[in-house]
Amino acid sequence: MSLVSALVLALAGAGFGTWAADTWPWPKDRYCWGAWEEDSGPGFLGDEAFGDDDDGSRTSEETTPTRERPIGTCKVSIASDFESSYDGDKVTVDQQVSVEYGPVPKAAEARLKMIQDGFLGGNMVPLPxxxxxxxxxxxxxxxxxxxxxxxxxRPTVVTMRASGTYTSDSSSAQSDPADLGGVRQAAVLLVAVANHGMEAAGCAPDEPLKVSSPVYDLPGERELIFSAGDVCGIRGLHLDTDDIEDQTGAATxxxxxxxVQGSRDGLAYLQLxxxxxxxxxxxxxxxxxxxxxxxxWRGTGRIGKEHAIVRADCAGRPATFLMGVSTDPDHLAAFANAAAARLGCAPIAPKGAAR
Structure with missing residues (x-):
C-alpha cells in the first residue's frame, strides 16, 4: 500500500468522510457573549433564516460588559437575497436581533420612554x-x-428586540422581524444572554437565572372599539375618536x-x-x-409631557400606575381605580376624577 493510500484510509477512519458529507463536527458559531449557539432552535440561528438563499449571511457585532464598564450591546444580523421559489420575485431580507445591557436612564422621561413605551404595552406579558x-x-x-x-x-436591565424587513419585486418593504421561536423561546434567549452578561460584568448570582415553566399568559388579540365604547375592558374609560382597537397583554x-391604537393607521393613542x-x-x-x-389622589406621582406615573400602597405593597401617549388625568384615574379595585384596594383617584 502506498503512503498516499494509507493516508487517505487514515483520514477516512478519523472522520474525513463525514467532513466531506458536510457533517464534520466543526465548532458552531456562538453569539452575544457566547449565550446563543448556531442551530440551537430559534429560526434566526438556523439555516431557515436564509429562505431560498444558499449564500445568506449571519453576522454579529458586540461589546461585552465588564466590571469596570457594565454596559454592553450585541446585534445579530441576517442578510439574504434570493429568487422566490413561489413566484420568481427577487427577494431581499434584512433582519436583526439586538440586545442591550445596562442601567436604566437617570432622567424620568427617558426612563419611561425606554421601559413603558418599549416593554409595557398591550402586546407584552410577564416572564415565567x-x-x-x-x-x-x-x-x-x-x-x-x-x-x-x-x-x-438604579437597576440594570437587559433588553432584546427582533426587527427586520422583507422586500420583493412586487411589494415595498414590509415588517419581517427575525424569528425568535415564539414567546417562551424568546424568554429563554433573554435569560441566557442576561446570565452571560452578568458573568462578564461580575455581578452574577450564585445560581444562574433560568426558565423552567411555560408562558401561561399570552397577549390578547386586538379588538375593534366602536364609537364611545369602553377601552381596555375598563368601564368609563373612553377615547373621543373612532377607528381604534385595543389589546390587553396581562391582567395579573x-x-x-x-x-390602544388606530385600527387603520396603527397610530398609538393610549398605553396603560x-x-x-x-x-x-x-x-x-x-x-x-x-x-x-x-x-x-393617593400616593405620589407626576404627569409629564408624554407620560404619567403614580405610585400608591395597594393590598399591602406599592403599585405603580403608568400612562403613555395620552396625559389626560381622567384616563389615568379610570385605569388606576379599575386596577386597584381588581387588586382589592382603595381607589387611587378621588370619586369623579375620571368623569
Missing part, C-alpha cells in the same frame, strides 16, 4: 417563573438582581397592560400599565415624585 420582566414573540426586558445595581441604586396581581412585581417596579424608583398628582 416569577422573573421580573416582560416578553413577547419579538423580544423582552429582564430586570437583573440587586447585585448588578449601579452605585446610585403583578402586572396589567393595555394599549400597572406594575406591582417588586423588582420590576424598582425600575421606577426615584422618578415617582414626592407629591400627589392632584388633590385627593
Amino acid at each position: 417563573d416569577g422573573l421580573p420582566g416582560t416578553v413577547n414573540g419579538r423580544g423582552g426586558l429582564l430586570v437583573l438582581p440587586e447585585s448588578c445595581d449601579t452605585r446610585d441604586g 396581581r403583578d402586572l396589567q397592560t393595555c394599549s 400599565a400597572m406594575v406591582a412585581q417588586p423588582r420590576l417596579a424598582a425600575v421606577f424608583d426615584g422618578i415617582v415624585g414626592e407629591r400627589p398628582v392632584a388633590r385627593g
Whole structure:
C-alpha cells in the first residue's frame, strides 16, 4: 500500500468522510457573549433564516460588559437575497436581533420612554417563573438582581428586540422581524444572554437565572372599539375618536397592560400599565415624585409631557400606575381605580376624577 493510500484510509477512519458529507463536527458559531449557539432552535440561528438563499449571511457585532464598564450591546444580523421559489420575485431580507445591557436612564422621561413605551404595552406579558420582566414573540426586558445595581441604586436591565424587513419585486418593504421561536423561546434567549452578561460584568448570582415553566399568559388579540365604547375592558374609560382597537397583554396581581391604537393607521393613542412585581417596579424608583398628582389622589406621582406615573400602597405593597401617549388625568384615574379595585384596594383617584 502506498503512503498516499494509507493516508487517505487514515483520514477516512478519523472522520474525513463525514467532513466531506458536510457533517464534520466543526465548532458552531456562538453569539452575544457566547449565550446563543448556531442551530440551537430559534429560526434566526438556523439555516431557515436564509429562505431560498444558499449564500445568506449571519453576522454579529458586540461589546461585552465588564466590571469596570457594565454596559454592553450585541446585534445579530441576517442578510439574504434570493429568487422566490413561489413566484420568481427577487427577494431581499434584512433582519436583526439586538440586545442591550445596562442601567436604566437617570432622567424620568427617558426612563419611561425606554421601559413603558418599549416593554409595557398591550402586546407584552410577564416572564415565567416569577422573573421580573416582560416578553413577547419579538423580544423582552429582564430586570437583573440587586447585585448588578449601579452605585446610585438604579437597576440594570437587559433588553432584546427582533426587527427586520422583507422586500420583493412586487411589494415595498414590509415588517419581517427575525424569528425568535415564539414567546417562551424568546424568554429563554433573554435569560441566557442576561446570565452571560452578568458573568462578564461580575455581578452574577450564585445560581444562574433560568426558565423552567411555560408562558401561561399570552397577549390578547386586538379588538375593534366602536364609537364611545369602553377601552381596555375598563368601564368609563373612553377615547373621543373612532377607528381604534385595543389589546390587553396581562391582567395579573403583578402586572396589567393595555394599549390602544388606530385600527387603520396603527397610530398609538393610549398605553396603560400597572406594575406591582417588586423588582420590576424598582425600575421606577426615584422618578415617582414626592407629591400627589392632584388633590385627593393617593400616593405620589407626576404627569409629564408624554407620560404619567403614580405610585400608591395597594393590598399591602406599592403599585405603580403608568400612562403613555395620552396625559389626560381622567384616563389615568379610570385605569388606576379599575386596577386597584381588581387588586382589592382603595381607589387611587378621588370619586369623579375620571368623569
